[in-house]
Amino acid sequence: MKAASMNAHPSLVIGQPIEIRDAAAQPEAMVRFETVSKTYPAYRGKPGVVALQGIDFAIARGSITGVIGRSGAGKSSLVRLINGLEKPTTGRVVVDNRDISALTGRDLRLAQRSIGMIFQHFNLLSSRTAADNIALPLEIAGWSKADIKTRVTELLALVGIADKHDRYPSELSGGQKQRVGIARALATRPDVLLSDEATSALDPQTTRAILDLLANINRELGVTIVLITHEMSVVRQLAKEVVVLDAGHVVESGHVADIFTHPKHPITQSFLAEVTGDSLPVSLASRIVQEPGSQAVIRVQVRGAGAGDTLIARLARELGLDVSLLSARIDEIGGQHVGSLVLGIPGGEGAAARTQAWLSHHQFSAERLGYVA
Numbered sequence: 001m002k003a004a005s006m007n008a009h010p011s012l013v014i015g016q017p018i019e020i021r022d023a024a025a026q027p028e029a030m031v032r033f034e035t036v037s038k039t040y041p042a043y044r045g046k047p048g049v050v051a052l053q054g055i056d057f058a059i060a061r062g063s064i065t066g067v068i069g070r071s072g073a074g075k076s077s078l079v080r081l082i083n084g085l086e087k088p089t090t091g092r093v094v095v096d097n098r099d100i101s102a103l104t105g106r107d108l109r110l111a112q113r114s115i116g117m118i119f120q121h122f123n124l125l126s127s128r129t130a131a132d133n134i135a136l137p138l139e140i141a142g143w144s145k146a147d148i149k150t151r152v153t154e155l156l157a158l159v160g161i162a163d164k165h166d167r168y169p170s171e172l173s174g175g176q177k178q179r180v181g182i183a184r185a186l187a188t189r190p191d192v193l194l195s196d197e198a199t200s201a202l203d204p205q206t207t208r209a210i211l212d213l214l215a216n217i218n219r220e221l222g223v224t225i226v227l228i229t230h231e232m233s234v235v236r237q238l239a240k241e242v243v244v245l246d247a248g249h250v251v252e253s254g255h256v257a258d259i260f261t262h263p264k265h266p267i268t269q270s271f272l273a274e275v276t277g278d279s280l281p282v283s284l285a286s287r288i289v290q291e292p293g294s295q296a297v298i299r300v301q302v303r304g305a306g307a308g309d310t311l312i313a314r315l316a317r318e319l320g321l322d323v324s325l326l327s328a329r330i331d332e333i334g335g336q337h338v339g340s341l342v343l344g345i346p347g348g349e350g351a352a353a354r355t356q357a358w359l360s361h362h363q364f365s366a367e368r369l370g371y372v373a
């Protein structure tokens with residue numbers, strides 16, 4: 001593509017008007033996996049590996065979708081199928097209505113320009129300044145020097161490091177390096193941004209800042225973001241949808257708030273335990289014992305503003321229980337209020353069992369933590 005035609009794209013500076021996407025005219029999905037499997041063939045005496053099997057899901061245009069799984073679950077394979085670096089063994093991967101798995105050569109390279117990617121270790125060229133790293137994909141795409149200069153300035157401002165134009169990667173912090181990585185990934189105005197563990201090497205504060213930047217980019221530019229991660233805290237902070245991968249299969253998927261309040265698969269529950277397990281105040285955690293005491297302690301996940309108060313009132317009314325609220329934590333997850341309530345249930349084992357049965361009947365996700373004296 002010639003530089004002149006690339007200039008026809010509107011500017012992408014946050015705060016300025018952006019390309020209007022006509023949702024009615026666009027089909028819903030930006031990425032669609034259609035009964036995809038991926039097997040790496042046997043090689044030099046090593047057996048073949050089935051990395052993905054029966055993968056069938058769609059990523060909505062303009063969404064932020066988290067793909068979470070343990071090491072070896074198949075996350076990187078999934079990403080490489082989206083950007084066409086790998087071909088599926090069976091099925092199709094459709095990106096923006098094109099079967100990317102069927103593209104080769106120049107067609108594939110052009111399609112890949114609309115799919116940006118950021119990495120855990122940034123993958124910057126150490127011999128190039130921040131500006132020249134960002135310029136690289138534009139040079140490859142054949143942009144003119146003048147257009148590259150304008151675009152790079154715009155991108156540096158977009159990611160909040162306008163003053164780092166001439167800095168080399170060795171002179172930048174981890175967060176700043178990732179900002180360069182994000183600017184480079186956005187340079188050719190992609191529709192999809194793939195983030196492969198992009199915050200895994202960063203401290204929690206920098207992680208938060210980078211995830212905030214990605215949220216802004218999604219909001220302002222409408223770029224569909226696919227977040228590959230092994231950390232539920234990343235999904236919780238940024239994603240609206242989540243796909244849980246285990247051993248090459250999608251074991252659960254849906255709205256983040258639904259999955260947080262009703263995790264079904266054990267692997268999802270274990271991911272959630274990592275982010276919610278530390279939510280008990282130390283003073284309460286230290287009082288919880290497993291021998292029967294005066295109150296059974298039950299943790300319940302609730303959704304929606306005021307849901308906690310309503311639940312306690314219903315338990316009082318319908319089961320006649322004088323429930324005490326031992327601890328509560330409310331988060332905003334996937335745009336919804338999600339609460340984790342720790343309730344004290346008096347009345348011994350019978351009352352605790354009735355409460356659990358009632359919660360389960362009304363489809364609350366609940367777990368017994370023990371008793372307090």
Ligand SMILES: Nc1ncnc2c1ncn2[C@@H]1O[C@H](COP(=O)(O)OP(=O)(O)OP(=O)(O)O)[C@@H](O)[C@H]1O
Nearest residue numbers: 040049050051069070071072073074075076077078
């Ligand atoms: N190029 C390859 N050749 C052979 N086997 C591969 C190749 N790439 C991945 N695999 C295997 O496929 C399975 C899924 O790997 P993949 O890298 O997709 O998982 P992952 O969830 O990204 O893991 P991690 O978080 O450790 O990177 C693993 O068993 C892995 O060893």
